[in-house]
Amino acid sequence: MATIVQFENVGLRYGLGAETLSDLSFALDEGQFYFLTGASGAGKTSLLKLLYLAQRPSRGAIRLFGTDVVTMARGRMPGFRRRIGVVFQDFRLVPHLSAQDNIALPLRIAGVPEAQLRGPVAEMLQWVGLADRAAALPATLSGGEQQRVAIARAVIGRPELLVADEPTGNVDMEMAARLITLFDALNKLGTTIVVATHDFHLLGKVNEARMMRLDRGRLVDPTGNLRHPPRIEAPQW
Amino acid sequence: MVSIAARARKPQDRLLPQGRLSGPMPWIIAIMTFLTVLAGAAGLALRQGASTLADAMANRLTVQLVEPDAADRDAASRRIQRELAAMPAIKAVRAVGQDVLARQLEPWLGRDISTADLPIPALIDVDLAVTGSAVDTATRDIEREVKAISPKAHVQAHAAYLRPVAMLVQTIGVIAFAIVTLMAVATSCAVVLAARAAHATHRDTIDIMHMLGASDRQVIRLFQRRMTRDVSFGALLGLGGALAVILLVGRSVSLIANDLVSSASLPDWGWGLLVLLPLAFVGLAWIAARQTLRRALGGSL
Numbered sequence: 001m002a003t004i005v006q007f008e009n010v011g012l013r014y015g016l017g018a019e020t021l022s023d024l025s026f027a028l029d030e031g032q033f034y035f036l037t038g039a040s041g042a043g044k045t046s047l048l049k050l051l052y053l054a055q056r057p058s059r060g061a062i063r064l065f066g067t068d069v070v071t072m073a074r075g076r077m078p079g080f081r082r083r084i085g086v087v088f089q090d091f092r093l094v095p096h097l098s099a100q101d102n103i104a105l106p107l108r109i110a111g112v113p114e115a116q117l118r119g120p121v122a123e124m125l126q127w128v129g130l131a132d133r134a135a136a137l138p139a140t141l142s143g144g145e146q147q148r149v150a151i152a153r154a155v156i157g158r159p160e161l162l163v164a165d166e167p168t169g170n171v172d173m174e175m176a177a178r179l180i181t182l183f184d185a186l187n188k189l190g191t192t193i194v195v196a197t198h199d200f201h202l203l204g205k206v207n208e209a210r211m212m213r214l215d216r217g218r219l220v221d222p223t224g225n226l227r228h229p230p231r232i233e234a235p236q237w
Numbered sequence: 238m239v240s241i242a243a244r245a246r247k248p249q250d251r252l253l254p255q256g257r258l259s260g261p262m263p264w265i266i267a268i269m270t271f272l273t274v275l276a277g278a279a280g281l282a283l284r285q286g287a288s289t290l291a292d293a294m295a296n297r298l299t300v301q302l303v304e305p306d307a308a309d310r311d312a313a314s315r316r317i318q319r320e321l322a323a324m325p326a327i328k329a330v331r332a333v334g335q336d337v338l339a340r341q342l343e344p345w346l347g348r349d350i351s352t353a354d355l356p357i358p359a360l361i362d363v364d365l366a367v368t369g370s371a372v373d374t375a376t377r378d379i380e381r382e383v384k385a386i387s388p389k390a391h392v393q394a395h396a397a398y399l400r401p402v403a404m405l406v407q408t409i410g411v412i413a414f415a416i417v418t419l420m421a422v423a424t425s426c427a428v429v430l431a432a433r434a435a436h437a438t439h440r441d442t443i444d445i446m447h448m449l450g451a452s453d454r455q456v457i458r459l460f461q462r463r464m465t466r467d468v469s470f471g472a473l474l475g476l477g478g479a480l481a482v483i484l485l486v487g488r489s490v491s492l493i494a495n496d497l498v499s500s501a502s503l504p505d506w507g508w509g510l511l512v513l514l515p516l517a518f519v520g521l522a523w524i525a526a527r528q529t530l531r532r533a534l535g536g537s538l
Contacts, residue, residue: 054448056538074538075452082450092445109451153449 002030010060021217033187036196038214044196052086085159087167091150093138099149100134106157124152143170164195180205262431263471270475273420280413281507287406294395296365302390305356313387314359326375333360428522432529453534468522472515
């Protein structure tokens with residue numbers, strides 16, 4: 001199985017402060033489903049930022065799709081980012097674009113002709129249950145609806161790697177389960193999925209998922225091979 | 238109506254909010270273009286006027302004969318006219334009539350004064366057939382010839398006493414072109430400031446686009462398209478206003494029978510240059526926006 005992401009002794013420091021992430025060494029295999037867990041402030045979002053190239057590490061090496069992305073020139077970044085789908089914790093929808101235009105954004109950026117993106121966008125809206133809110137602006141959508149638009153936007157380009165930061169944080173249990181099933185279906189189509197969450201109910205929803213746990217910026221299970229589900233009802237950390 | 242217009246726009250254009258005209262920039266550009274085209278027109282017209290005057294005056298001179306005795310003055314004047322008319326470097330010789338001189342003196346001396354009572358000099362206008370450096374040689378020859386006839390006569394080249402006027406006109410022309418240059422610099426600065434403000438305002442959208450795989454070139458193109466459209470609108474508006482003013486002023490100038498004023502007209506190529514000025518502004522804005530955004534985006538990952 002090919003390695004899609006490789007971290008070697010990666011550390012991340014914001015400004016002159018202490019390291020937010022320290023000595024991260026792990027590999028993510030292509031086509032796998034990963035849950036990234038950890039308490040608030042453990043560094044999950046920072047790790048995801050490194051994964052979706054929003055941040056360069058302070059030290060160490062990161063290889064993405066077989067390429068060193070730490071020393072990579074800025075000009076090459078867009079090509080790599082188009083291979084990654086991101087669900088941001090704060091959704092980051094473009095406020096003046098409708099739900100359908102937000103979802104269509106990655107395809108437009110990739111240069112897909114208008115005629116060819118209407119179908120996939122409609123399909124995505126249907127998929128996340130927002131077909132009737134296609135023209136709605138983000139400000140008029142509920143938190144859960146915004147979350148679903150953000151997820152639809154992240155997956156519409158069929159990315160090779162999908163990174164989701166607390167993607168079910170603003171939806172009810174039923175919708176959370178639906179979204180995870182959605183991610184699972186995408187994963188079965190070959191997309192590597194990394195979902196950061198501290199919702200333990202989700203961890204049992206994907207049978208083949210692996211779990212990585214962060215504790216104060218360090219991986220507790222650096223191999224990333226800890227199989228889930230550990231049948232627990234309450235967090236142990 | 239607005240939503241129909243918004244829907245009619247290209248999807249890429251919708252990535253940036255705001256309507257057709259973003260903020261005060263189109264209006265600032267319109268005012269700047271208006272002033273620049275007017276300054277340019279003034280500069281070109283004055284340059285043309287100075288050139289026409291110089292051409293008209295460079296090979297013209299006047300022989301002034303100061304002789305208190307009217308009979309001697311008239312005799313000397315006739316002899317000078319005869320001698321000068323025979324010189325090959327001279328195209329035309331015209332004596333200014335005493336009645337013309339009396340009319341010119343009327344505001345100072347009154348209507349009832351007789352030219353016979355006053356030692357009014359005889360004036361002879363001379364048009365030279367030569368140009369350039371040959372004018373100086375011809376002037377010296379004429380002066381020698383005239384002095385030989387009457388030592389009291391002297392020659393006055395028109396170019397000499399019009400030189401300060403020509404200098405003034407030239408200076409005003411240079412100032413006009415300096416204004417055009419300064420306006421171009423100010424326009425660039427306005428565009429740079431607008432581009433920076435637009436970048437700051439839409440930073441979140443730009444970040445999202447970057448994260449979704451947009452290249453700097455795509456982002457810059459988006460802003461450039463919007464800014465070029467705004468600047469073009471302003472430039473066209475300013476050009477239209479300025480051309481209307483120029484035509485109105487031109488019409489008024491044509492009614493004034495004055496050599497200096499009426500010679501200050503726009504040459505045909507000047508009209509073309511004035512139309513090119515706003516185009517140059519648009520090009521300048523395009524480059525300024527591109528460079529500003531490129532520098533601003535270079536700071537992000």
